[in-house]
Amino acid sequence: xxxxxxxxxxxxxxxxxxxxxxxxxxxxxxxxxxxxxxxxxxxxxxxxxxxxxxxxxxxxxxxxxxxxxxxxxxxxxxxxxxxxxxxxxxxxxxxxxxxxxxxxxxxxxxxxxxxxxxxxxxxxxxxxxxxxxxxxxxxxxxxxxxxxxxxxxxxxxxxxxxxxxxxxxxxxxxxxxxxxxxxxxxxxxxxxxxxxxxxxxxxxxxxxxxxxxxxxxxxxxxxxxxxxxxxxxxxxxxxxxxxxxxxxxxxxxxxxxxxxxxxxxxxxxxxxxxxxxxxxxxxxxxxxxxxxxxxxxxxxxxxxxxxxxxxxxxxxxxxxxxxxxxxxxxxxxxxxxxxxxxxxxxxxxxxxxxxxxxxxxxxxxxxxxxxxxxxxxxxxxxxxxxxxxxxxxxxxxxxxxxxxxxxxxxxxxxxxxxxxxxxxxxxxxxxxxxxxxxxxxxxxxxxxxxxxxxxxxxxxxxxxxxxxxxxxxxxxxxxxxxxxxxxxxxxxxxxxxxxxxxx
Amino acid sequence: xxxxxxxxxxxxxxxxxxxxxxxxxxxxxxxxxxxxxxxxxxxxxxxxxxxxxxxxxxxxxxxxxxxxxxxxxxxxxxxxxxxxxxxxxxxxxxxxxxxxxxxxxxxxxxxxxxxxxxxxxxxxxxxxxxxxxxxxxxxxxxxxxxxxxxxxxxx
Numbered sequence: 334x335x336x337x338x339x340x341x342x343x344x345x346x347x348x349x350x351x352x353x354x355x356x357x358x359x360x361x362x363x364x365x366x367x368x369x370x371x372x373x374x375x376x377x378x379x380x381x382x383x384x385x386x387x388x389x390x391x392x393x394x395x396x397x398x399x400x401x402x403x404x405x406x407x408x409x410x411x412x413x414x415x416x417x418x419x420x421x422x423x424x425x426x427x428x429x430x431x432x433x434x435x436x437x438x439x440x441x442x443x444x445x446x447x448x449x450x451x452x453x454x455x456x457x458x459x460x461x462x463x464x465x466x467x468x469x470x471x472x473x474x475x476x477x478x479x480x481x482x483x484x485x486x487x488x489x490x491x492x493x494x495x496x497x498x499x500x501x502x503x504x505x506x507x508x509x510x511x512x513x514x515x516x517x518x519x520x521x522x523x524x525x526x527x528x529x530x531x532x533x534x535x536x537x538x539x540x541x542x543x544x545x546x547x548x549x550x551x552x553x554x555x556x557x558x559x560x561x562x563x564x565x566x567x568x569x570x571x572x573x574x575x576x577x578x579x580x581x582x583x584x585x586x587x588x589x590x591x592x593x594x595x596x597x598x599x600x601x602x603x604x605x606x607x608x609x610x611x612x613x614x615x616x617x618x619x620x621x622x623x624x625x626x627x628x629x630x631x632x633x634x635x636x637x638x639x640x641x642x643x644x645x646x647x648x649x650x651x652x653x654x655x656x657x658x659x660x661x662x663x664x665x666x667x668x669x670x671x672x673x674x675x676x677x678x679x680x681x682x683x684x685x686x687x688x689x690x691x692x693x694x695x696x697x698x699x700x701x702x703x704x705x706x707x708x709x710x711x712x713x714x715x716x717x718x719x720x721x722x723x724x725x726x727x728x729x730x731x732x733x734x735x736x737x738x739x740x741x742x743x744x745x746x747x748x749x750x751x752x753x754x755x756x757x758x759x760x761x762x763x764x765x766x767x768x769x770x771x772x773x774x775x776x777x778x779x780x781x782x783x784x785x786x787x788x789x790x791x792x793x794x795x796x797x798x799x800x801x802x803x804x805x806x807x808x809x810x811x812x813x814x815x816x817x818x819x820x821x822x823x824x825x826x827x828x829x830x831x832x833x834x835x836x
Numbered sequence: 837x838x839x840x841x842x843x844x845x846x847x848x849x850x851x852x853x854x855x856x857x858x859x860x861x862x863x864x865x866x867x868x869x870x871x872x873x874x875x876x877x878x879x880x881x882x883x884x885x886x887x888x889x890x891x892x893x894x895x896x897x898x899x900x901x902x903x904x905x906x907x908x909x910x911x912x913x914x915x916x917x918x919x920x921x922x923x924x925x926x927x928x929x930x931x932x933x934x935x936x937x938x939x940x941x942x943x944x945x946x947x948x949x950x951x952x953x954x955x956x957x958x959x960x961x962x963x964x965x966x967x968x969x970x971x972x973x974x975x976x977x978x979x980x981x982x983x984x985x986x987x988x989x990x991x
Contacts, residue, residue: 384981497897501854504891508861511887515880520871522880553924554917556955723955724962727948728969730928734935734944735973739983744936751932762917763850781883788882 340690343388344698352389353695356396357702358710363397364404365717366725367414368552371401375665376544377729379672380537380736387673388688392695394669395645398662399699402605402642403447403707406634407714410439411564419605419644422613422637429629434565437573437711442631443638444707445575446587448700450612450639453591454598454646455696458653462689465654466679474790475798477783479807481776484657486811488602489769490818499769502760506773507780509534516782529745536668537740539774542750543767544661545733547757553726579631586616586636594643599650601659602768605641612640646696652677653689656779664771672740842916847902855895862888923954939987944970 343349356378363374375394382390405420410427423443430439472480485507489499513533515522524530567573575583590612597608616636617626626633648659649666656678658664670677675685682689707714737750760767791797799805866888870881927950934943945966952962977983 381981495898495901497894497901501891501894501898504887504894507887508884508891511884515871518871518880522871522884523865523869525869550921550924550928553951553955554920721957723957724952724965726955727951727962728965730951731944731948731969732973734931735940735977735985738935738940738985739977739981742983744986747932747935751928754928759850763846784883784886 336686337690339687340388340694343687343691344392344694349389349392349695350698352385352393353396353699354702354706356393357400357699357706360397360400360402361404361407361703361706361710361714362400362717364401364420365407365714366404366720366722367408367412368556368722368726369729370548371398371404372661372665373545373548373729374398374401375662375669376540377732377736379540379665379669380740382669383672383740387670387675387685388691388695390673391666391669391688391692392699394666395692395696396699396702398645399447399451399642399703400706402645403444403638403703404714404717405641406443406447406638407440407711407717410443410634411436411715412719419609419641420637421606422609422641423634425627426625426630426633426637429627430631430634431564433572433629434567435572435629436564437567438571438575438579438631439629439634440711441575441708442579442583442634444704445580446583446590446635446638447642447707448704449587450591450594450641450643451646451700451703452697453639454595454643455693455700456646457595458646458649458696459693462650462653463682465650466682469655469679471803472679473801474783474787475801475804476807477779478787478798479804479811480655480657481780481783483807483811483814484601484651484776485769485773485780486815487600487818488772489766490815490822491602494764496819496822498763498765502765502767502769503773506770506775507777509539509770510774510777510781516778517785529743534749534774535740535746536775537672538737538746538750539753540665540668540771541733541737542753542755543757543760543771544665545736546730546750546754547761547767549726549730549733550754550758551761552722553730556723556726582621582631583635585619585621586612586632587639589615589619590636590639591643594640595647597640598644598647598659601651601657601772603644604660604768605644608644609637609641612643613637615640649692653681654679658772658775661768661771664768664775667775844902848899851895851899851902855892855899858888858892858895862892920954924951927951927954935986940985941970941974941987944973 359378360371360374363369364371374397378394378397382393402419405415406423406427409415409420409423410431413424413428415421415424427439427443430436485503486500489503490496491499510533512523512530514520514531521531590608593611593615594605594608597603597611613633613636616632617623620626620630620632622630622632645662648663651657651659652663652666656676658667667677675681675688733750734747737747738744740746757767760770787797788795799808862885866881866884870884872880927947931943931947934946948969949962949966952965974985974987977985
């Protein structure tokens with residue numbers, strides 16, 4: 334209880350509230366600009382929060398994440414160009430409404446659904462993360478090895494279009510993490526005599542290179558001016574506001590989308606895009622007006638937006654409970670925890686309860702901030718969606734160089750970021766999922782430490798990995814999940830081929 | 837030899853390169869760069885070897901898929917790299933070298949201007965942006981975060 338009071342006192346300060354509001358604002362603006370994203374926003378924020386306490390820094394990033402996912406829908410609705418991939422499900426119905434002069438209504442429906450989805454998943458996070466952490470406290474090295482392997486196999490199998498590329502990317506991430514000091518002998522490993530490599534590749538410059546710079550290179554290659562079609566003005570006052578009838582229509586899809594998004598968020602590797610499409614699909618299945626889907630359906634927007642935003646809170650459940658990031662954004666948050674001297678995982682509940690409770694309170698406040706900012710500053714975000722990206726991309730590139738430098742005030746880190754920018758660019762061209770690579774890199778210490786500890790306990794016998802009932806259950810889960818995902822992929826490939834043949 | 841489409845060829849070249857790199861790392865770098873375990877300890881190469889085996893097997897699976905399936909229909913994200921990509925790469929490298937040699941402000945000004953032009957911007961706006969943004973970022977970092985970016989210009 335003391336920790337909760339300390340957390341309340343911490344969060345309800347002007348300084349912390351400004352961080353939350355600032356994070357949400359930055360997220361919405363970045364999400365609204367086609368070509369930029371929430372992921373880029375939070376990766377860019379990390380190095381600039383080094384000088385601040387962990388709670389406001391992490392809250393700022395969470396605010397940016399929540400704001401960014403909603404922001405993606407602004408461009409989707411107004412200029413038919415989703416600011417983020419998670420907003421792709423909103424494009425058809427959102428833009429159709431905008432073309433009927435109901436753009437503001439669509440934005441407000443999207444905002445309400447986003448906040449509802451966010452709040453639902455945050456409540457689930459608050460109720461379940463600590464329970465998961467209690468279970469995780471019984472884990473030994475075998476179980477942790479199994480958990481890390483499960484996370485990597487699921488992420489490797491689900492992210493991207495190819496199972497082989499997903500697994501390769503995870504192995505490559507684990508491979509890059511080998512650079513540094515051997516954890517047992519303390520001797521340099523794969524460091525080639527370069528002193529900067531003795532501490533390993535640092536997460537922040539790698540994140541900046543892989544997620545921001547590579548994306549900027551790709552965007553700069555294909556930058557084009559978005560010519561927004563002139564949208565008609567609203568015909569009646571109801572065209573600009575959410576009526577009681579609209580709220581009734583939104584109820585069912587929002588509940589369904591929130592539940593689906595939360596489940597998707599808990600499972601590593603799936604992410605908000607899938608949450609949005611499944612939320613949209615669910616809304617269509619149970620719609621009161623299915624005939625309006627594709628032509629400007631309130632239910633469609635509500636389902637998709639609650640589905641994608643509900644992923645954000647749920648993503649923190651495996652992160653706080655097990656120390657395992659569910660997707661790229663959670664992986665970035667791990668980086669934020671680490672640079673502030675905190676290790677996410679079951680022990681954080683006993684080691685830094687004020688941080689955890691501060692985070693919970695801040696998440697709820699971020700939802701309120703998103704509602705207020707989104708509602709009152711819609712015109713500003715409309716402008717952001719039409720900003721000239723040709724001017725913005727070079728500026729963000731310079732900021733990313735500065736971010737990489739300011740982490741340790743080292744030009745070497747800028748070089749590391751650029752190298753990973755190049756690697757990320759090639760990965761994008763070859764459709765190798767960056768998520769798997771990044772999560773492989775982040776989970777490497779957990780996997781290596783526990784893998785080696787388990788072998789040390791058993792004097793080198795690999796039989797130790799199948800000696801624990803809980804561990805065996807986890808291995809079974811890993812095998813079942815990979816087989817299930819492979820079968821799903823096979824059936825969807827068959828469907829695609831059949832459709833192609835029919836056409 | 838069959839004629840492969842651009843995408844399929846890229847997949848095959850990518851997989852072959854990564855396979856060759858993995859074999860080089862495993863056969864040449866590991867023996868030189870992975871320390872032996874302490875006396876009485878397990879071999880320190882066990883874990884890295886396991887990772888490389890997964891790497892090699894997954895790349896072989898990728899290569900087999902690329903050779904056997906029709907990937908020509910898939911599009912390459914952002915299109916095939918061309919002259920614009922080369923210009924971006926050269927500008928970025930130039931920016932990094934200048935950053936290293938003469939500091940942030942002098943590096944950032946031409947980088948912003950040239951990249952804006954590559955992105956299709958014209959007129960005076962890229963110049964204004966290039967002149968305003970770097971000093972503003974420099975001052976912000978110095979005053980707010982107490983981070984002094986390298987610069988030969990005394991500010």
